[in-house]
Amino acid sequence: MINKLTIVNGIIQDNNILGIPFKRDIVVPKGKSNVYTRISMVPIGFAVHNTSNPAPTATDEAHARWLQSVEDADKQYVSVHFFVDDDSITQTIPINMVTYNAGDGNGPGNFKHVSVEICENGNILKAEENAKKLIASLQYTMSQLKVIRTHQSFSGKYCPHVLLSRKNGWSNFVSDIGNILNPLNPVINIINKVVSKPLVNTNATSVVIATNIWGYRTATDAIADKNRVKLVPKGSYPVMIKHITGAWNIGKGYLFWINPKFITTVPVANTVSISKNIYGYRTATDALRDINRVKLIPKGTYPIMIKHSSGAWNIGKGNLYWMDPKDL
Ligand SMILES: [Zn+2]
Numbered sequence: 001m002i003n004k005l006t007i008v009n010g011i012i013q014d015n016n017i018l019g020i021p022f023k024r025d026i027v028v029p030k031g032k033s034n035v036y037t038r039i040s041m042v043p044i045g046f047a048v049h050n051t052s053n054p055a056p057t058a059t060d061e062a063h064a065r066w067l068q069s070v071e072d073a074d075k076q077y078v079s080v081h082f083f084v085d086d087d088s089i090t091q092t093i094p095i096n097m098v099t100y101n102a103g104d105g106n107g108p109g110n111f112k113h114v115s116v117e118i119c120e121n122g123n124i125l126k127a128e129e130n131a132k133k134l135i136a137s138l139q140y141t142m143s144q145l146k147v148i149r150t151h152q153s154f155s156g157k158y159c160p161h162v163l164l165s166r167k168n169g170w171s172n173f174v175s176d177i178g179n180i181l182n183p184l185n186p187v188i189n190i191i192n193k194v195v196s197k198p199l200v201n202t203n204a205t206s207v208v209i210a211t212n213i214w215g216y217r218t219a220t221d222a223i224a225d226k227n228r229v230k231l232v233p234k235g236s237y238p239v240m241i242k243h244i245t246g247a248w249n250i251g252k253g254y255l256f257w258i259n260p261k262f263i264t265t266v267p268v269a270n271t272v273s274i275s276k277n278i279y280g281y282r283t284a285t286d287a288l289r290d291i292n293r294v295k296l297i298p299k300g301t302y303p304i305m306i307k308h309s310s311g312a313w314n315i316g317k318g319n320l321y322w323m324d325p326k327d328l
Contacts (some may be wrong), residue, residue, distance in 0.1 A: 005141045010094025017283035018133040018180075021088040025064035039098040039111075042169060046145030047102045047113040048173075050160035051083070051120055056318060058121040059083075060090040067092050075227055082134060085119035086126035088323030089134055102154040114138065114145065124162055135178035143328065147172050184212075184231070206271055207250065207260070208236050215256025219247035222257040232256060236271070248298055255314055272315060273301045278327040284312035287322040297323065 003047035006013040014022055029036040051058060056207040070076050079099040083090050093099050095114050100107025118124070139145045150170060150232040151159035159160045163169040223245050237250040247257045277296045281287040288310055302315040312322045 002137060002140050005137055005139065007095070008167055010096035012091055017137050020133060021129045023061070023064075023090045024090055025061065025068075025090050025092055026094065027064075027068050027071050027092050029081070030071050034074065034077040034100075035071035035079040036093065037079060037098045037100065041096055041098045041111060043095060043106075043114045043142075043143055043145060044112045045114070045149060047109050047115045047149055047151055047154060048135075048160050048163070049080070049101060049115065049117045049151045050162045051117050052159070052161065054120045056121050058101050058119060059192075060085045060088055060119055061138045062121075063117065063119065064092045066089045080115045080117050082115065082133060082157070083119055084127055084131040085121055086123040086130065089130060089251045095138075102151055103157055104154045106325065107154065109149075109151070113147075113149065113154075118160060119164070120162065128163070132173065132177045132180060136177045139177070140181060167299075186208060205246070206303070209234050209258075213258060213262040215250075215258055216247075217257065219243035219245045219249070219257045222247040222259045225259065229256060232258060236301075271301050271303050272313065272325070274299045278323060279323045280315075281312075281324075284308040284310045284314070284322045287312040290324070 002018065005017065011020060011024060013028060016022055027036045029038070031040070047297065049226040051063065053063075063080075063083040067079065067238045070078060078102045079093050080101050081091060081093045081095050081099055083092065098106075098111050099115045100110050101115045101117075102113065104110055115133055116135065120127075120128050135148060150164065151157055152164065158164060160170075163173050209232060212231040212233055213221075214225070214228040215230055216227060217229055219228075221227045232250070239248050241249040243257070246260065248260050249257050274297060276299050279290070280295055280297045281290075281292060282294055283292075286292045297315070304313050304315055306314040308314065308322070311325070313325055314322050
């Protein structure tokens with residue numbers, strides 16, 4: 001379960017991020033401001049890199065020591081906030097301070113983004129998983145960290161080369177971070193793929209939602225799938241308003257806008273209220289003849305799934321039985 005991190009003066013205080021050991025080896029400033037820049041920054045996102053050093057010794061800890069040696073040598077302008085490998089993460093510069101890594105001088109890459117180097121010394125897939133968890137945890141803690149970008153997007157360098165050279169490597173990296181933040185995303189994405197057009201009866205006055213879907217404050221948000229407010233539990237809801245955008249506003253204590261594309265079952269146009277317990281039957285014919293009673297249907301409101309030509313009705317909501325409307 002994702003947690004908010006404790007960050008003091010730009011330095012993460014936690015010793016563990018989603019199971020990954022977290023270390024601090026903050027560069028000790030020396031001479032020019034070329035690694036420990038002393039330039040304050042209000043970050044808006046992340047710049048992601050690969051170290052391009054496959055040596056088995058090129059761990060996150062080793063890179064932190066290297067960065068200190070660069071500061072001590074006082075020649076090169078280069079710095080990074082985090083190094084991540086397959087078994088730990090090390091922070092080297094406070095995240096409220098500019099680092100030099102994106103190749104864009106005092107452009108937005110260096111001056112507005114938290115830099116994350118994924119190490120190539122060991123299990124690169126595990127190192128990438130660890131980087132995703134670091135970025136998701138920081139996004140969860142600091143909502144202003146909205147964008148996740150490649151080094152390449154700032155200055156053209158082919159970096160992070162491992163992710164860029166893998167088919168869908170970068171897009172999967174970014175969507176996996178979204179899935180850590182919101183474990184229901186994969187379900188929503190599957191629904192979006194399967195339901196290419198609304199499976200809805202536009203005359204419906206009520207709607208049956210078979211799996212929990214997101215509710216939004218406005219019709220526009222619902223259509224754009226942004227600013228999700230809360231999950232609307234599966235169930236049957238009256239449709240209060242059908243907005244011109246295509247969004248629906250549904251009632252029953254959930255006065256939220258929903259996107260009907262996310263609904264996985266065909267809504268029913270009619271419901272029936274049963275005021276006393278009546279018998280349910282396996283077939284339409286049995287219902288009309290009152291033979292082979294199966295069980296009592298408790299009083300309540302049910303969607304009518306099928307109106308049979310014989311006159312019997314089939315009702316839903318977990319009671320897929322036939323009934324005789326004359327018994328109501
Ligand atoms: Zn890079």
